[in-house]
Amino acid sequence: MFVRVSVDSKPEALLQLMLREWQMDRPKLLFSVHGGSENFTLTPKVKQAFTKGLITAARSTGAWILTDGINTGVSKYVGEAVKTFGGHNLRKRNTVGVTPWGVIDNNTDLIGRDVSPTCCPRAPGSP
Template identity: 85%
Template sequence: MLSYVRVAVDSKPEALLQLMLREWQMERPKLLLTVHGGSENFILPPKVNQAFSKGLITAAISTGAWIFTDGINTGVSKYVGEAVKLFGGHDLRKRNTIGITSWGMIDNNLDLIGRDVSTKSVSFLLA
């Protein structure tokens, strides 16, 4: 299940954290791993890709970390997504990987406007 939230620039971080902990039932992280890079695609050699993927997921699982990316399916973030898909298991994919991107970068973003904002819904729009 994929959850999302749209927030205003002046949203309080505490409100977003409470949403993630209470409504989405994420466990409080012991560590935050942020992976950022250019949006340009590049090719990692297979051995480097496997070492990166296994290392990232091992670090996240062993530390109880949340992984933050720019939420774009290009560049280094694409490799993070592939790592989570291949090695992360269901719980990590659902609960510990968070993509943060601007509203304009989301395909078909207009389809998300006006969705149910109740706590029983899969999706949340706060702004």
């Protein structure tokens, strides 16, 4: 699921979208995992420890995991951890990627899909 929002969208509106429409559980904690966009390799042992630790911590605390949503650097490892151990129920994953629109491949393919203006105002001039 995704939503494209304006820079002046109200955070309260986004939260309500996530809680009501997407039926995500309200977070008790937020993990913000950000890093450089440079790719790097983790040893299997470190990758396993990171993956298990992140998912265990998120599940046990009711946390949402926030990333930049880009498939490089540390965010790539977050995505792999969620995909591998986060379960198949998207509502229970509670992982949110906040990605600049211009970075998304084929972003124009997303314009006009399931448009619902009830959440968040669009930026002036945006489709």
